[in-house]
Structures are given as C-alpha cells and as structure tokens.
Amino acid sequence: EGISVLPEKFQDEMVTAFKGLSESEIKDILSLAYAQEGKLTGKTLKLIFDQKQQMILKAGVLEMIPLKESVADIGGLENLKGWIQNKAKVFKNLKDAMEFGVTMPKGVLVAGVPGCGKSLSAKAVGKLFDVPLLRLDMGRLMGKYVGESEENMRKAIKLAEAISPCVLWVDELEKAFAGIGSGGGGDVTTRLFGAFLTWMQEKTSAAFVVATANDITKLPPELLRKGRFDEIFYVPLPNEDERRKIFEIHLNKDLSAFILI
Numbered sequence: 625e626g627i628s629v630l631p632e633k634f635q636d637e638m639v640t641a642f643k644g645l646s647e648s649e650i651k652d653i654l655s656l657a658y659a660q661e662g663k664l665t666g667k668t669l670k671l672i673f674d675q676k677q678q679m680i681l682k683a684g685v686l687e688m689i690p691l692k693e694s695v696a697d698i699g700g701l702e703n704l705k706g707w708i709q710n711k712a713k714v715f716k717n718l719k720d721a722m723e724f725g726v727t728m729p730k731g732v733l734v735a736g737v738p739g740c741g742k743s744l745s746a747k748a749v750g751k752l753f754d755v756p757l758l759r760l761d762m763g764r765l766m767g768k769y770v771g772e773s774e775e776n777m778r779k780a781i782k783l784a785e786a787i788s789p790c791v792l793w794v795d796e797l798e799k800a801f802a803g804i805g806s807g808g809g810g811d812v813t814t815r816l817f818g819a820f821l822t823w824m825q826e827k828t829s830a831a832f833v834v835a836t837a838n839d840i841t842k843l844p845p846e847l848l849r850k851g852r853f854d855e856i857f858y859v860p861l862p863n864e865d866e867r868r869k870i871f872e873i874h875l876n877k878d879l880s881a882f883i884l885i
Contacts, residue, residue, distance in 0.1 A: 636719055638664065640830075641672040644786030649675055676756060676787050685764060685780040689757040689793065693747040699873050700866025701741055704734065704857045708745075711832070711854070712752045715789065718830055729854055730824065731833030733797070735840040736859030742836040745859075746793040749834050756790045758783075762800035765816065773812050777819050789830035797835045798842040817844065824852045 642650050653675060657668040680688050695705050711729045714721045722728070732749075734742045750757030765776040784792045794800075801817045824833065824847075835853070837843060848856065862870060 634664075637669065638672075640718070640789060641669050643788065644679075645672070645675060673756065680756075680758065680783065680787065683779060683783050685760075685776050686783055686792075687759040687761065687764075689747060689750065689759050691747070691751045691754075691757060693744055694751045695748045697873060698741055698744055698748055699870030700862050701745065701857075701859065704745060704859070707855060707857070708732070708749050708752060712749075715753045715755070715830065715832065718789070728828060728830065729832055730827065731792075731835065731853050733835045733837065733840075733848070733853045733856045734859055735837040735856065737861055738838050740859045740861060742838075742859055743795065746791075746795070746834040746836055749832070750791040750793075753789070753791055753832065755830075755832075756787055757793060758787065758790055759793045759795060760784075761795070762816070766812070774815050774819065777816050781819070781823050784831045785827075785829045787831075789832075791832045791834055794833060794835040797837045797847075798839050801844055801847065817847075821846060821852070 642653075645653075653668065653671050654664070657664055657671060661667060677688050680686050695709065698705060711732075714726055714729055718728070734745055736742060747757065760780055765780065766773050784790060801813065801820075833853070840848070840856075840858075846852075
C-alpha cells in the first residue's frame with residue numbers, strides 16, 4: 625500500500641535496484657522490509673544489495689568487491705577522475721538521461737604502468753557510481769570440459785546484465801586475450817574473446833565495464849576500436865605534483881588513524 629506514496633525518485637531507485645531478481649525474491653525483500661521498518665526506506669536498498677550478493681556467490685563466476693576506495697583516494701589522474709565523475713552524473717540519472725537522448729555509458733579502458741592507480745581507479749568508479757562492483761577473473765572462467773569456458777562466459781555476462789546497474793571490472797585484460805589475431809590465441813580463448821567483443825558492442829544494459837591493462841600493445845586491435853569503450857586512458861608514472869598529492873593522501877590517512885588510536 626505504501627509504495628504508491630513514495631517519492632517518485634525513490635520509486636525509480638527501487639525499480640532499478642530490483643532489476644534481475646525474481647518475483648518471489650522481490651516479495652520476500654518487501655515483506656522483510658515491512659516487518660523490520662514498517663515501510664520502505666533506504667535500508668530496503670541494502671536488503672536488495674545483499675540479495676544480489678548472494679546471487680553472485682552462488683554463481684561462482686564473478687566476485688563482488690567491497691566499495692571502500694573513493695575518487696578522493698586517487699592522487700593525480702585529473703583527466704580520468706573528471707571523466708568518470710561526468711559519467712557518474714549520467715549513471716545516477718539514467719532515466720532522465722535516456723529521455724534527453726544521452727547514450728548509455730559503455731565503459732572505459734585504463735592502460736599503463738603497473739602500480740600507478742589502474743585498479744584503484746576501477747574500485748573508485750564503483751564507489752562513485754554507488755552500484756555493485758563485480759570483478760571478472762578470466763582464469764575463473766576456464767573449465768576443463770569442452771564448452772565449459774564459453775558457458776561460464778555467457779553466465780558471467782548474463783549475471784552482470786541481471787545485477788545491473790553495476791560496474792564490471794575486467795582486470796589485466798591483455799593476459800586474457802593476448803595473441804588473438806596473430807595466431808597466438810587458442811580456440812577457447814578466441815571464442816571467449818568473440819563473446820566478450822559482441823557483448824561490448826551490442827550491450828544496452830547499465831553494466832559499466834572498467835577494463836585495466838598493463839600493456840595495450842598486446843590487446844587485439846578489434847577491442848580498441850571506437851564503440852567498444854567510450855574512452856581509453858593511459859596512466860603513466862606520476863609527476864612531481866601527483867606524487868605530492870599521493871603522499872598527502874596517505875599521510876592524512878595515517879594521521880587520522882593515529883588520532884583515533
């Protein structure tokens with residue numbers, strides 16, 4: 625009964641959060657929310673998040689990463705931070721953005737030197753977008769039976785679509801697809817690459833892909849073509865100003881921990 629008097633924006637948040645859950649799961653969450661609070665509140669969104677986390681654990685092909693790091697934890701990389709902050713505005717207001725004619729954000733590829741903030745940036749995107757952050761480990765997809773790897777890829781994609789809106793983090797992309805197109809990739813890897821490429825090109829769901837790579841030269845050129853990712857960023861070694869900001873971030877954290885103790 626109380627759902628009809630909820631603010632329209634909160635109703636839209638609830639509808640988006642329930643995406644991917646079955647009718648019985650939705651009813652269970654609503655019943656539990658009313659039993660605990662007597663109405664639908666922000667805690668209901670937490671119940672939905674917990675239910676989706678259970679779905680991911682049961683599937684075993686994706687990993688849910690805790691949302692701890694934020695954009696404020698990144699020293700430097702101003703262009704990248706500014707870009708993802710603009711995308712976050714679209715992602716948090718998808719309904720209005722789509723009505724206005726803004727295209728659905730697809731994802732970003734962050735390449736560069738190891739240890740310079742690529743993984744941290746991926747984690748910060750999940751926190752900034754305020755949606756589940758899922759990590760796709762290509763090694764986990766590989767099965768020992770014929771067709772098992774391809775089925776795991778389809779399952780991972782289907783799960784990301786069901787959990788959406790979400791951020792799908794594909795770490796060290798070049799290790800998964802290196803050698804494809806030059807005779808170095810195996811049949812299974814080539815088929816996995818084809819499935820991933822097709823999904824990236826045609827997806828319309830709110831599953832934002834953040835791919836990280838250490839060596840972009842090892843990636844197949846098809847993956848870098850415009851239309852797969854919205855943008856590609858290179859992360860170099862930090863300059864003097866960026867190093868100063870990184871030190872400030874970590875020193876402030878250590879000082880805060882010392883004061884609490």
